[in-house]
Amino acid sequence: MLVSLTVGKVDAGVAVLLTQDNRLIEFPSVLLPNNISSGSIVDITVSRNHAAEAASASAFQSLQKRILNTYGVKAPSPPVLRLRNATQTSLVLEWDPIDLATASLKSLSLYRNGSKAGSIPRPLETRSTKISGLAIHSEYSFHLVLRTTAGTYQSEKLTCRTHKMTDLSGITVTTGVLDPQQKEALGAALDRIGGKMIDSVRIDTTHFVCTEGRGAQWEKAVEMNIPVVVPEWVNACETEGTIAGVRGYYLNADPKARQLGVIHGSSHQRTTSTLSAATTANQGRPSSQPQRSPAQEQVPEEPPSTPFPGGETSSQPQAQAQTQEVGSQDGEDDLPPPPPPPKDEPKDTNGPAQNGEAEAAPALEAKNEEPEAETAKGSSEETDKEQTLPQNRPDDDSESASLGDAKGKGKEGEGDFNEVPL
DSSP: OEEEEEEEEEOSSEEEEEOTTOOEEEEEGGGSOTTOOTTOEEEEEOOOOHHHHHHHHHHHHHHHHHHHHHHTSOOOOOOOEEEEEEOSSOEEEEEOOOOOTTSOEEEEEEEETTEEEEEOSSTTTOOEEEEOSOOTTOEEEEEEEEEETTEEEEOOOEEEEOOOTTOOTTOEEEEOSOOHHHHHHHHHHHHHHTOEEESSOOTTOOEEEOSSOOSHHHHHHHHTTOOEEOTHHHHHHHHHTSOOOSGGGBTTOOGGGOOOOHHHHHHHHHHHHHHHHHHHHHHHSOOSSOOOOHHHHHSOOOOOOOOOTTOOOOHHHHHHHHHHHHHHHHHTTTSOOOOOOOTTOGGGGHHHHHHHHHHHHHHHHHHHHOHHHHHHHHHHHHHHHHHHSGGGSOSOHHHHHHHHHHHHHHSTTOGGGGGOOO
């Protein structure tokens, strides 16, 4: 299309062109010929460039696709949390590397039982963490929260439980300076209790076992505050069936400071209780030797009389015999008194007296030894008293006199029973 325009005014940058219907058009002066001035007529041809339009549209679509593929197809991935190791009071958690895609990281936080436990330092480098100070045999829930410029992403909740004191599967040992035989025995002991041995000190290392404190692994264990113990600690755990305290198993610890565990403690307690029970039984057992009361000790003892020939020398059987005799006498109170002995045999009068002496002397000894003998003696005295009463007294005066003499010899102060009037 051809258009004729009249140049009205020419400036350094813009020229004013006039149409035939007196309209003003501002036109760049650079596009006009050099010798143009006011009043000149110029012809301007205007046409559409289809090839340029197609190239421009193609370039624009290519840019849009590149932006979509870079920022619109791939998004950050939620973190994946899992349990690495568990002990009685600690848990070691680990997760896969953080995939941010094209987004920028803001923070990575760990939540325990729905509450924020803390932020993970250096999230792009750190892939594990250790939570200590937990309760024994308790259940906990954990999850990670990832915040990025492309949004917030949360991991699935992980439920885990700490071990019991008798569960030794969480023991993870790294060895230091050990003899080959000790290391082999240590590995066998760990297999029996369910523990494991690793080559290097890691975050899940629970104990460092060695006999000498030297080496790079030992320095790393000390830096990470991992207990450094001797191989006997694993043997103590296996013997006691529970995790043993490490206080007495450090390298420089005194073996006397090692405390007994569950099995040893119970056996020691049983032994102590047995000894204390035996001691108590010995203390509570009465002495086999007779103990005299203060009142009995104050009474002067008379020399024992000669026992009856053929009688028992033991005080307790004699007391029992006296008790039986008293019982028989009590049962014979209702019978008439025996007839008096004949008067022409004076020697028979000494028989009752000798029997009385034989009975009184053991009764006195029984009083000093057994309380039952005193009861027997008291019963015999009551029986003798009944025999000395008028209704039970024999007609023969000589026999009464001989009985009174016999009682006087057996016990002092009993002669009053003979003064009862007829």
